[in-house]
Amino acid sequence: MEPSRLPGFLLRRGAKAAIVILAIVVCNFLLIHAAPGDPASVIAGQSGAADERFLAQLREQFGLDKPLHVQLWIYLKGVLTLDLGFSHRQQQPVWGLIAERLPATLLLTGAAFAFALAAGVTLGALAARRVGTWADSLITVVALTFYATPIFWVGLMLVLFFSVWLEWLPSFGMATVGVELTGVAAVLDVAKHLVLPAATLGLFYLAVYARLTRATMLEVADQDFVKTARAKGVPEGQVVRRHVLRNALLPVITFAGIQAGQLIGGSILVETVFAWPGIGRLAFDALLARDYAVLLGVFFCTSVMVVLFNLLTDLLYAVVDPRVEVEG
C-alpha cells in the first residue's frame, strides 16, 4: 500500500473503531444494569451489618439512584476523558486499578501470543515440509491434543507436574514478594513465574497456528508459481522459504490478528489458576462483586485492544500482501 494512502486509511479506520468501541460500551452498560443486584447491596451485605439508611446512603453516593440514561450519559462523558468511573468496592478510580494490573495481562498474553505464533508456525511449516512422515503425524497429534484440551486443565496439569512434583517452577503469582530484587534478578524472577501461565495460555493457540500453517503451506505448495520457481532451478529450501512460506503466512496473520483479542478471555482462566494479578482476574472478581465500573472498564480496555489488534493485522497484511487495497 502506498505510504501516501496511510493517513486516509488511519483516519477512516480510527473513526470506524471509535464507533464500534462506543457501541460496545453502551451495549455493555445496558446489559450489566439489566442484571439483578447492584454494588450497594453487595457492600451492605458484606460489611457485616447494615440498615435501610446505610443502603440508601450507598446508593445515593454511587449515583445509582439517578435514572439509567443519566447514569449512562455521565459514564460516557467519563469514558471520553478516559475517566472510567470510581470503583466503590475498592474505593479507587477504575483507571488506576486497571492501569495497575494491565501490564501483567499484557505481559502474559503477549508472551503467550509470541510463543504460540513462533512455535506454531515453525512446527506447522516443519510438518508441511515432511508431510506424511512420522514427524508430520507426531506434530499433528500433539497439535490436536492441545487444541482439544481445556486451557484450565492444562494449567492444572502443568502445576501438578512442574510445580508440585518436580518443584522446578513457582506455581503462582508474578514475582516472589518480600524479597527485594532489582535489575536482571527481578526480570529473571518474573520470567520464572511467567513460564507456566504463558505456556498454558500459549499451548492452545500454538496448536491452532500449527494446524493452520500446515494446511496453508500444503495448499500453497500446489500453486503454479511454486512449479514456476522449481522450473527456474530454484533450490528446494529457497522455494519453501521465499515462495511457499511467505504466501502461506498471509492467512495465518489474519487469523492471529482476530484471535489475539480472544486471548483476554483465556487469560481469565489462566490468571485464576496461577494467581496472576492481571485484568482477567480483576474482571472476574468485579463480576462476582457486581462492581460495574471496574467491569465496564475492563471491557472498554479489551475492546480497545481487540480493535487495535485488528488494525495492526490489517496494516501488517497490507504491507506483506501488495494485492490488498486496504479500504476504510
Next chain:
Amino acid sequence: MSLLKVENLTVALPPGGDRPHAIEDITLEVDAGEILCVVGESGSGKSITANAVMGLLPKGLAVKAGRIVFEGRDLLALSPEGMRRLRGARLAMIFQEPMTALNPVMRVGEQIAEAMRVHGAGAEAARRVPELLAAVKLPDPAATARAYPFRLSGGQRQRVMIAMALALEPSLLIADEPTTALDVTTQMQILRLIREIQSRRGTGVMFITHDFGVVAEIADRVAVMQHGRIVEQGPAAEILNRPQHPYTRALIAAVPQGAPGSAPPSSAPVILEAKGVEKTYRRTGGWFGPKPEVRAVHHADFVLRKGETLGLVGESGSGKSTLARCVVKLVEPEKGEILFEGADLRPLSRRAWKPFRKRIQMVFQDPFASLNPRRRVGEIIAEGPITHGAPRAAALARARELLALVQLDPGAMERYPHEFSGGQRQRIGIARALAMEPELLIADEPVSALDVSVQAQVLALLADIRARLGLTMLFITHDLRVAAQVCDRIAVMQHGAIVEQGPTAEVFGAPRHPYTRQLLDSIPGRGWTPPVIAA
C-alpha cells in the same frame, strides 16, 4: 545430433487410474532452431511428457522406462541437484495459466533476477532485467520490473514468463499450452514473439497445444498423441494436409470451418431488438476513496429475426456476455430497451417476467458449474416445466424424450451430474433449456470449455435442433472459427460496443472495422484450410 532425444519413455499412473500408464513408449526428437508441436486432447498425456523432460512430474507419477537424452546426457540418470542446475539454465519451461504463474507477493523484476541469481549470476542479474523485459516487447521495462504481478494483464505476465525462461539463453524451451488462456489477439502476439526469439537464438522449442490452428501457425514438425501414445509424427505440412492415422483425421475433421446453412429471408419477423442498452459497474471504493467505473455495455443495438442465429463475437471484457445476460435479466441495465416481440422486458418486475421465462432460455459455458450437483438429471430437466405448472409425471416423461433428443440414454434420468463427461453435461444443459420449449435460445460460449472432438458433436446437435424446431439463437463466442460455422450474422464487440455487424460471409470476407480485421488476422493458422475429410 538432435538437441533432445526421448526414447521409449513410459510413466506409470498410480493404481486405480483409468489406464495403467500416463504415457507409454514415447519417442520423439527436438533439434535446435526447430518447433515441435505435441498436439492432443485433454487426458492424452502431452503435459506429462513435457513435465517428464523437465523432471517436474507430480509425486504420484514415476518414470518406468526410457531415456531422455538432452545435449548428449541422459537426464533421468542425473542426480536431483544435477537436474536442478540444468533447469532454467540449459532448458526452460513456461506454463498455461499466466495469472497464477508468478509469485503474487514478489516484484516482477525480482522474480526474473532470481532465475539468474540461482545460477550464479550475482549482482549482474538485476542489471540485465530491463534489457530482458524490452526483448519481450514490454512497454516501460523499468516500471514493469518494479511492479507486482497483479498489476499486469494475462498477456504481459506471459511475456514476463518468457523473459524469465530465456534469461540464461537455454538451448531448449518447453511451452505447455502458453496461449490457451489468452485472448485471440494477445495469443497471436505471443506466438509471433516465441517464433521470433526462437529463430533469433536457434532455441529448440517443444510446444504443447490442443488447437490445430496454433499448430498450423508455428509448427515445423508435429506429434499427435492419444491416450498416452504418439499415434502419428512428421513434418507439419504432411500431418495437417495428409493426415494418415484415423484419430488425427478425426481431430482435423472436427476443426470448425465452412459456412452455415441457408440464412432465413431478411423479411422474417423481428423477435428481439436491443436499443440504447447501457450497463455500468461501479467498484465499491472506500467511504472517501475514488469510485472507478467500468462501462460494460453502451452502443450495442442489434436486431434478431425469427429462425436466425446472431453471433456476438469479441475478446474477454468486450461486454458480449453482459449484453446477453441483460436480455434474460441476470444483469440489470440502467438504460435502454430490450424488445421481445414488441414488449420491453427491461422495466418488468420479477413476477411480470414469469411468462417470458418460458419463451427465452439460456445455455451456459462451464459444464461443471451449470448443473446443480446435488440433484438428479431427470429433476434438473423437469424442474423448469414443473415450476410453470406442468404436472410432475408429464414433465418427467417429457424429460426422458428430451434426453433421447440430445442423444443421451434415458437411464441418465436417475444419475447425478458428476457421473457425466463435459460434453454429456452440456447436452443435459441444452435439454433443460429445451424443456421450456423456448422461442429464443441464448448460448453463452456453450462449447468453449470442451475438447475439439466433443465440441464438434455439440455444435452438430445445436445445428440439428435449430433446423428441426426453427429456433432463434443468440450465440456468444470468442472463437471466430466456431462463429463462422454456426452463425448467420455476426456482431463484433469491443470495449462494450458493437463495432461492426452483418451477414457472416460479408464480415469474414470484407471486414470494414480495423478491430475486426485485427481479430481475423489473429486467428491462428488462418492460411490453412483444413482438407475435407471423407467421413
Next chain:
Amino acid sequence: MREFWRRFRRNRGALAGLVILVLIILLAAFAPLLYPGSPWEMATAPFVPPGEEGMLLGSDSLGRDVAAGIAHGARISLMVGAVSTIAALSIGVTLGAVAGYLGGVVDDAVMRFTEFFQTIPSFVFAVLLVAIFTPTIGSVVFAIAVVSWPPVARVVRAEFLSLRSREFVQAAEVLGKSRIAIVLTDILPNALSPIVVLSSLMVASAILLESALSFLGLGDPNLMTWGFLIGAGRSVIRLAWWMSVFPGLAIFLTVLALNLVGEGLSDALNPRLARQRGGAT
C-alpha cells in the same frame, strides 16, 4: 451415501474419532444403568484413591464416586454441546444466508453486526451473560450460542456469496424459480458440507466453553458436569489428583473425537479432495 462412507473410512483418524464418540454417547446413554442413583450420592469416605473400595476412579471431597460423576456428566456435556450448537447454527445460518444471498445494504448491516459481536472477547462475554442471568443450564446454553454464532454466519455468508454467482443458480433464475425455491433447493444443499464440518467443531468448542464456565463456578448447581468435577477438584489437586485428571481426560477425548470426525467429514464431503487425487492431464 456409499461413496461418502468410503471416503470417510479412508481417514483413519476420523474412524478412531467416530469410535470414541460412539463409546462416549453409549456411556452417557447407559449412565443410569452403570451407576444407578444420583451422582450426588455420598457413596464412601472422601478422597478414596482410584481402585480402592470399589471406586474405579476414586471419590471426591464428599465421598461421591468420580466415575459416576463422569458418566452422568457425559450426558449433560454432550447435551449442552449439541443444543447450543443447534441454537448457534440456526442464528448463524439464517443471518449468513440472508446476508450472502441478498447482498447490498442487508449484507453490510449483518456484517457490521457480526463484526461488533466478534470485537467483544467471547469468553468474557459468556461469563458475563451467565453471571447476569444466574447460572442455570438455560443461561449457559444461551451464552454459548450467543458467542459462537458469528463464525457460522461468516462461513455461510461466504458460501452463499460464491454459490449465488454460480451458473446453475443463474440457470434456476432463468427458469423463473422463486427466490425461496432457489435458496432452499439450489444453494442450501450445496452449502451444507462446510456447515456440517463446522458444526462438529462447534460442539467441541461448546463443550470446552461449558467446562470452563463450570470450572469458574458458573455451571448449573443442580447438574453434575465435567467442568464442575474439575472445578471441585481444583483446590484439592494435591490431595486428590484423580478428581481433576479423569474428568479432564473425558473432555479431552470427547473434543478430540469431535475434531477428528469433523476432519473426516470435511474430507468426505469436500470435492477439493477429489481434485487432489489428480487424474492424468
Next chain:
Amino acid sequence: MSLSRRGFMAAAASAPVLMRASEALAQGIAPRRGGTLQMMLTPEPPVLQIGVNQQGPTLVAAPKMFQGLLTFSPALEPEPVLAKSWTISPDGREYVFALQEGVKWHDGQPFTAEDVVFSIMKFHMELAPRARAIFQLIETCEARDPLTVRMVLKQPFQPFLLMFDATAAAMVPKHLFDGRDYRTAPAVQRPVGTGPFRFVEWQRGNFIRLDRNEEYWKPGQPYLDSIIYRIIPDSQSRRLALESGQVLLSQTNDIEPFDIPALRQRPNLEVHTAGWEYFSPLSWIELNHRVKPLDDARVRRAMSMAIDRNFIVNRLWFGVGKPATNPVASTTRFHDPSARLPAFNVAEANRILDAAGYPRNAQGVRFTLKHMALPYGEIWTRLSEYLRQAMRNIGINFEMESTDAGSWARRVGNWEYETTINFVYQFGDPTLGVERTYVSTNIQRVTFTNTGGYANPQVDALFLRARTAAAAAERQAAFSEVQKLLIEEVPQIWLMELSFPTIHDRRVRNVITTGLGVHKSFDDVFIAG
C-alpha cells in the same frame, strides 16, 4: 538461642505497662526484636480504613494500625489499650475513661480525647450501622481534658464496654476526617492510626506492607520490623506458601479445612482454633418463614433432626469448629449449656413429617424447597450439597440456586429466598449479636437482620428484659429462658460454631493472646531466633 543484653533490657523496661511479655518470659524466651512477618490476607480487602469497611479481611489487617480504647481476654474480660483505666457509675449510666499519655498518630499529631469523641459520635455513628445502633444510647459524650472522656447513657446498657475494641470502634484521627466526606478522604487510602505499625505500600492483587511505628507509645515495641500481607487468590498456592515457609502465618479463611489435617503433621507449624471468643461466629440454615411449610415448627424441627452435625464438622471442616447446640454460641457470655438441640435421628424426623401431614409422592418427595448456596468459597458449596442429600433422606427436595455475592446479599435482604446458609458474629454478648436475628422488631429488608420474618412475642419480651436489665444475673435468667424457647421453635436450623484456624511457624510467638485472636495489634508478637 543467645539472649542479647539489649533484647533483655528492652523487655524489662516495659514491665510497668500490662503486657503479655510476662507470658513469653514465663516460657524462658525473651522477645527478640526484628524480622519481617509474612502473612496472607484472603480475599483482598477493598480498603483498610475501619468504619468505611467492616469486612473480615479489613478487621484482620486494620487493628495493626488502628487501636480501640479496650480489648478483651479469651473470657471476654475488658483489658486496657488506649484507655489506661475506666470507671462505671453504680447506676450503670456514666462511663469515664482515662487515656494513655504520650500517644501520637502516625503523622506525629498527638492523640487526644477530642479524637475519641469524634470517632464515636461522628465517624462510626455515620459509617458503621452496628456501632450506630449502640452509640445512639449515648446521651452525652465529652472530653473533660485532653486525657479524659466522659460518657452518659440514656439507660443502663450492661454490654456497652464490648463496643470499644478496635474492630468495633477504632480511634481515627479527627484532624484528617473532620469536615470531609469520610469515604473519599485521602486518609482512607493511606491510613493513619495510633497502632504499632504504619501503612507503607499496597500493590493491589499482590501485597500490603506495614512497617514498625518508631514512636509507638509502648516503649520497645513492636518487636517486628515490618508486616507483609500477601494476596494469593488460589487456595492451593496459599497452602504451598505456608508449607514452604515463604509465609509464616495463615489466618481466617486463608487455608481450606481439608488442608488442615496434613498441616497438623508439619513439625514446624502450630494450628490454633482459639481466638474467636469475641466474634464466636455461628452458621445456620436461614429459613424464610413466609414460605409454606417453613412456618410450621414441626417441619423445622424435623429438618434440624435430619442433619448429622458431626459429619459436617468432621468431613467438611475436618474437626475445625464444634457442632451447634444452641442459638447462643458456647463461647459467648450467658450461654446455657443445659439448653441443647435434639440429637441426629432420621427415622424420628420422618415420623414427625408423616405425623405433620406431609406424605411422600411417587418419587418419595414430600415437598420441594429452593436452596441458595452461600457464595463464599467451595466449602459452603460442599455444605449445601451435603444438606441436599440429608434433606433427600427425609423426602425434602432441595432445588439448588447458585448466585454471586451481590445477588445473595440483595435476595436475602429483599426476602427473595426460601432457604439459604448464613453465618453471623455474636460479638461476645447475645444482646449485641443474637437478639437482632430473632426479635420481630428487627424484621427489615437488609441482610443480618430478622430477614427470616420470625415473630414471637414471648421471644421479644425475653430479649428486651435481658437488654435493659442492669445486673448480670438477671440477664442470665432471661437469656436461659429464651434459649430453651428458641430450641423448641427452631426459627433457624443452627449447624456449627465456626472457628477459623490460625496456623503459624513455631518461632512466631504471642499470636493468640486475646479473645480476638489475630484481630489484635501484634505489638507483642515476635519471631524467636
